[in-house]
Amino acid sequence: MSLAADRPAQPAPARGRPRSEAVERAIIEGVMKLLEDGVPLADLSIERVARTAGVGKATIYRRWSGKEELFVDVLRTAEPPDPELPGTSMRDDLVVLLETLRRRGLASRSSAIMHNVYVQAKCSPRIWAAYEASVIAPRRALALDVLRRGQRDGELRTDIDVELANDMFVGAMLVRTVLRPDAGLPEGLAEEIVDTLIAGLRPVRPPAQ
Amino acid sequence: MSLAADRPAQPAPARGRPRSEAVERAIIEGVMKLLEDGVPLADLSIERVARTAGVGKATIYRRWSGKEELFVDVLRTAEPPDPELPGTSMRDDLVVLLETLRRRGLASRSSAIMHNVYVQAKCSPRIWAAYEASVIAPRRALALDVLRRGQRDGELRTDIDVELANDMFVGAMLVRTVLRPDAGLPEGLAEEIVDTLIAGLRPVRPPAQ
Amino acid sequence: MSLAADRPAQPAPARGRPRSEAVERAIIEGVMKLLEDGVPLADLSIERVARTAGVGKATIYRRWSGKEELFVDVLRTAEPPDPELPGTSMRDDLVVLLETLRRRGLASRSSAIMHNVYVQAKCSPRIWAAYEASVIAPRRALALDVLRRGQRDGELRTDIDVELANDMFVGAMLVRTVLRPDAGLPEGLAEEIVDTLIAGLRPVRPPAQ
Amino acid sequence: MSLAADRPAQPAPARGRPRSEAVERAIIEGVMKLLEDGVPLADLSIERVARTAGVGKATIYRRWSGKEELFVDVLRTAEPPDPELPGTSMRDDLVVLLETLRRRGLASRSSAIMHNVYVQAKCSPRIWAAYEASVIAPRRALALDVLRRGQRDGELRTDIDVELANDMFVGAMLVRTVLRPDAGLPEGLAEEIVDTLIAGLRPVRPPAQ
DNA sequence: GCCTAACCGAGACGGTACGTCACGTCTTTTA
DNA sequence: TAAAAGACGTGACGTACCGTCTCGGTTAGGC
Structure with missing residues (x-):
């Protein structure tokens, strides 16, 4: 279960375009890739993660409220x-x-x-x-x-x-x-x-x- | 012994105005005061430390190369x-x-x-x-x-x-x-x-x- | 035609949020207001212009590469x-x-x-x-x-x-x-x-x- | 007559070590040398002039109240x-x-x-x-x-x-x-x-x- | 031949502004 | 409605100078 999972449990009518799970994976794996490449944690900005994952910043903020929440999910993964x-x-x-x-x-x-x-x-x-x-x-x-x-x-x-x-x-x-x-x-x-x-x-x- | 104390042991002619020890103390104690007041570590910018200690930013950078070096001395103190x-x-x-x-x-x-x-x-x-x-x-x-x-x-x-x-x-x-x-x-x-x-x-x- | 208008003539798909013309005007008029108020030119820092125009510094630097370029547009206006x-x-x-x-x-x-x-x-x-x-x-x-x-x-x-x-x-x-x-x-x-x-x-x- | 010549006309007892004229010349010629070397005027700081002339900043401020006064004397020379x-x-x-x-x-x-x-x-x-x-x-x-x-x-x-x-x-x-x-x-x-x-x-x- | 005041170099000091970067929010177009 | 793109106000970053202020160390008279 994700920290970011403030999404209602009962699926909700699901209007509009659904969120792409691929994007979610791409973000988390982007963070891991950067860390594996030796980027110091302090240099890991949301901006850079978005750039690396080829994703808009808003797409990240839509899922996690900040850097720390994202990292918890990375840790858990x-x-x-x-x-x-x-x-x-x-x-x-x-x-x-x-x-x-x-x-x-x-x-x-x-x-x-x-x-x-x-x-x-x-x-x-x-x-x-x-x-x-x-x-x-x-x-x-x-x-x-x-x-x-x-x-x-x-x-x-x-x-x-x-x-x-x-x-x-x-x-x-x-x-x-x-x-x-x-x-x-x-x-x-x-x-x-x-x-x-x-x-x-x-x-x-x-x-x- | 200070981290910043990479100044040679043999005093070197000591040209120019010497650094003020009072200022050094004021900075370190400024950091401690802020932490004691419950300021989250992430909100502790050099700029804020300088403001709190009533000190110019350059005066901090003259002694420590960054936030972390400063913190080591705080820790040690x-x-x-x-x-x-x-x-x-x-x-x-x-x-x-x-x-x-x-x-x-x-x-x-x-x-x-x-x-x-x-x-x-x-x-x-x-x-x-x-x-x-x-x-x-x-x-x-x-x-x-x-x-x-x-x-x-x-x-x-x-x-x-x-x-x-x-x-x-x-x-x-x-x-x-x-x-x-x-x-x-x-x-x-x-x-x-x-x-x-x-x-x-x-x-x-x-x-x- | 603006100095800053090194943007290609053929519009380019125009991705992302477009720059606000209102902001551009606010900046130039901010400079003029300051000058009219008798502020010496040497005291006209980008920081002050930004403060006066109620604008971020980056918003100025996004359009002009420095004080001089900005002044040319002021002059032209x-x-x-x-x-x-x-x-x-x-x-x-x-x-x-x-x-x-x-x-x-x-x-x-x-x-x-x-x-x-x-x-x-x-x-x-x-x-x-x-x-x-x-x-x-x-x-x-x-x-x-x-x-x-x-x-x-x-x-x-x-x-x-x-x-x-x-x-x-x-x-x-x-x-x-x-x-x-x-x-x-x-x-x-x-x-x-x-x-x-x-x-x-x-x-x-x-x-x- | 120098702008810097706020020294009283009646010589005053003239106690202490007199100011060195050689230093005065070194400063003015330092400025000229820098300008001849193509240094843009905007990059000409008092600090740099002092460094170039091998002179303390206070020695400059003792003679001229600022950059502009100094430049007038350079111009005149x-x-x-x-x-x-x-x-x-x-x-x-x-x-x-x-x-x-x-x-x-x-x-x-x-x-x-x-x-x-x-x-x-x-x-x-x-x-x-x-x-x-x-x-x-x-x-x-x-x-x-x-x-x-x-x-x-x-x-x-x-x-x-x-x-x-x-x-x-x-x-x-x-x-x-x-x-x-x-x-x-x-x-x-x-x-x-x-x-x-x-x-x-x-x-x-x-x-x- | 000292005494002493002012000079000299160096550089620390509290500041301000620089130009860059990241923050988290917002507006676009496109799908 | 989500998504990528990127502009927006904010504010910290580390650097460079500002003009002032100590420092230790000259250099001249005046005694």
Whole structure:
């Protein structure tokens, strides 16, 4: 669902010429192309996007109310799909979740899209809220579920705040992808983080057999 | 030390009227005042800063090459001083380091300065590098020292990558201050993180005495 | 015809919103108003003209490439229309031509427009060329025609360079309007100049009949 | 006498270091050099003059109150000296006077100094007045004397306004030097103008012998 | 032979205007 | 009615000069 989707849900009689979906795609892909070509985010004006996409400015403003709204949609389009969890254990599920983060970090660096747009989104409280609600929160809920299931199944100490635990898992990977991208994101990083943390977060005594 | 201070260390004959330090302070404090007054970072033009500080635009450009460079100095000025480490144990030192981060997060939210300017700095690789080198790296080196000392003193498993360990400590706090500021930063958070992580990172057996 | 009218004669499909002629008029009249109000020419910035006309700077620069080009159009707009020649004799035609010059001189002084803008235009070779070609040259051609017709009809010595003769007629009036405006431009001046000069320039003997 | 010579006539105790005349010359010649190098007058800023002359801005402002005052002195310095009149006849004197004008016109075109600075001076009423009083008026008085002597000696009709007569002589040359520099200033021009005009301005009957 | 006032270069200072660019809105024509 | 095109008022950009004001460092008299 688009932020720009202030269009009524019930299709409305649809008078006049309908909006072209091709144009919508052309705009979003125009933004991505520019970012991939190394254009700094600050140099990305609506005017330039319109020029690149071969589109009138009004056509953009008809869909998004400004630069930030547009970027949220770009961010969402580029976001990898939610990972499929194996469900074999809390540990395996966490590894898959972190591995998704890791791969996104890799993609960001290689494509130069995510890192900057993400940071830009962070600048605008309104936009960040939209991005948080539609992308981050669901994935976070997923992770919390996994952790709670871990507590129920005896894979995680029950006296631990699962929110804090999640912050630890995510935080370690976040530092690597956002704060210290130069440190690299080696292949086994997700497993290493999960195992290291679990080693300490597991109950001191094994659950009653 | 100022970013703008690329003036040679050996004073150089110092010809012409010297730059006024009062003006320099007025500019930086003008930026802070505006941010504290709730002006969105995007609305902070050089022109407006100049107007607020009662200063000519050229006087700003004489010291900083643009908005970002100026913000790095603002960031640096607002940065709390390096904490004094008790040195009683690795655990206590880490708590103090994380507590500093936590308090900065609190201050940021209350003053509205840090969060936005920090994010803005992150947008520009060049500026981020300057900030990273002059503020982040030293503090990180401090933390790594603490961790290595911990390994030597038997407070931390020796088979652990201290860099990864540091990412975990910092990351957990970072998620709370940057990504989820709404979750709050309760008083005992630093201790909770450190103890929780150490609980698992400590060696299974005490080092041979 | 406007200097700015480098737009092709054949209309070109005329895409996009057309330029507003009202805006064009507002700008030129804004300049005139300022000059009439006694603003020194040196204080006439594009910024001020835009402010006065209630117009964006870009709207001015879209039409004129700078201050001088704009002034040429102001000059042209304020220029009195070409006089209608009686055609009764060379002498009468010349009086009418000079009388036009005299009246322009009077208007210039009273309105404060012409004198300064004219001199300003003179400063820029490029602008002067444009003004010369579109305003001065046609009127000069007219005068040369009158003089040549005078030679043909026996009103002017045939051994005289008509260009030099014209310079004498025009020059006398020019000194009064530009160089010595304080000397005044009394009513009969045009006739006095023409008659005085003709008295000497006529052939000593009437042309052979 | 310099415009800048607001220094009191009675020397005043003259304490402190006296102003350097060498500096004064360097500034004026710096302006001339720039003009000769084809720098447009509009691009001649005080800052640039100071840079060229290797002089502080304050040193210029200490002597002249602004750009225009400086230019008047430049103009005066470049002005050719008053011609020496042969005194053999009004006609010969007038030829010499006009020849001076012609040569100044030639020099202007070749050196590119006079034309622009002259026009610039014309822009500022105050400056023009100073230039008019110190350069033009004396030469004009000289010419009027010559003409009056001509009337007395029977070389000029007595029913003619000598001021108007002078405007005719000067005007014809002025048109050639200022308004139509492309027409050229051929060698015999001064004589041609004087003779052509005199031919008509002389009394119809020769003075009583 | 100092003293000291004014000069000199350099350049910082608060300003104003430059000409360009992007903003978000608006009017055109064309489809 | 949507779409491309582009004009419109607004206002920030970074630069260049304006004329004034410090700076440190000469240069002359007058003591």
